[in-house]
Amino acid sequence: MKDLFEICGECRHLSDAEVVYQLTNNKETSNQVNAMLANGGNVSIEDIYNLLTPARREMALAVIELYKRIKERKNNYKRITSSADVYEVMLPYMADLKVEECWVIFLNQAARIIRKQRISVGGLASTQVDVRVILREALSCSATSMILCHNHPSGNFQPSKDDDRLTHALLEAGRIMNIRLLDHVIVTDGSYYSYGDEGRL
Numbered sequence: 001m002k003d004l005f006e007i008c009g010e011c012r013h014l015s016d017a018e019v020v021y022q023l024t025n026n027k028e029t030s031n032q033v034n035a036m037l038a039n040g041g042n043v044s045i046e047d048i049y050n051l052l053t054p055a056r057r058e059m060a061l062a063v064i065e066l067y068k069r070i071k072e073r074k075n076n077y078k079r080i081t082s083s084a085d086v087y088e089v090m091l092p093y094m095a096d097l098k099v100e101e102c103w104v105i106f107l108n109q110a111a112r113i114i115r116k117q118r119i120s121v122g123g124l125a126s127t128q129v130d131v132r133v134i135l136r137e138a139l140s141c142s143a144t145s146m147i148l149c150h151n152h153p154s155g156n157f158q159p160s161k162d163d164d165r166l167t168h169a170l171l172e173a174g175r176i177m178n179i180r181l182l183d184h185v186i187v188t189d190g191s192y193y194s195y196g197d198e199g200r201l
Contacts, residue, residue: 020048024056045096068092079112080105083194086147086185089113094151094187100127102150104134106143107182114141129166131173138179146174148184157186157193167195 014022017034024030029051036043049057080086090103093116100122106114117137120127127150138146148170150163159167167184174181183196195201 023048023060024052026053079110080107080147080182081111083183083185083192083197086149086183086194087187087192089116090149090185090187091189093118094149095189097151098153100151100153102127102129102148104137105147105149106138106141107145107147108142109144111145111182114143131166131169134170135173135177135179138174139177143179145180145182147182149187151187155188155190157188157191159184159186159193159195167200171201 015034016037017030020033021027021030032051033043033048036047049060052060078085078089080089086105089105093103094101102119102122103116104119105116108114115137119133119137120129122128129150134146134148148167163184163186167181170184171181181201183194183201185195186193
């Protein structure tokens with residue numbers, strides 16, 4: 001059975017319009033996308049999605065969701081040894097988000113993932129996070145350590161003062177409960193910032 005790389009490879013020789021035609025089975029839509037790309041190339045996946053018929057939209061979303069779930073299963077029980085591991089695990093959840101989301105990765109004694117939990121969803125520049133909620137979730141899954149992770153939709157991965165305050169608050173609260181905060185990683189589509197790597201934990 002072919003793997004995903006081999007399957008995708010069969011489409012790599014096609015033009016953009018031909019790939020869209022494979023998805024839509026509609027020459028008019030294919031031409032529309034081709035025209036959009038010709039006018040500057042600033043086309044998002046949402047733009048193409050909005051051109052699909054309802055049935056094709058459902059199919060596209062189902063394929064994307066299934067791909068994410070299979071990838072998540074492969075990441076289950078993954079051992080986290082670096083901030084790069086955190087970025088790899090969380091990027092599929094945080095790529096292309098328009099608003100900030102805060103997640104926590106809960107780990108066992110061997111630094112393997114027990115669970116990834118979204119804690120809050122916010123606006124363009126911030127999201128409210130309750131440290132008590134994080135600790136409650138950590139205790140419920142018997143985590144011995146945790147990694148805080150949130151995105152910056154702006155693309156600027158430098159931490160804000162609010163990020164610093166949250167990191168310090170969770171670090172101190174975790175010490176009281178004997179649940180270690182290993183890192184706080186700020187994710188953007190192209191890079192990330194790690195409090196651990198910067199020696200700030």
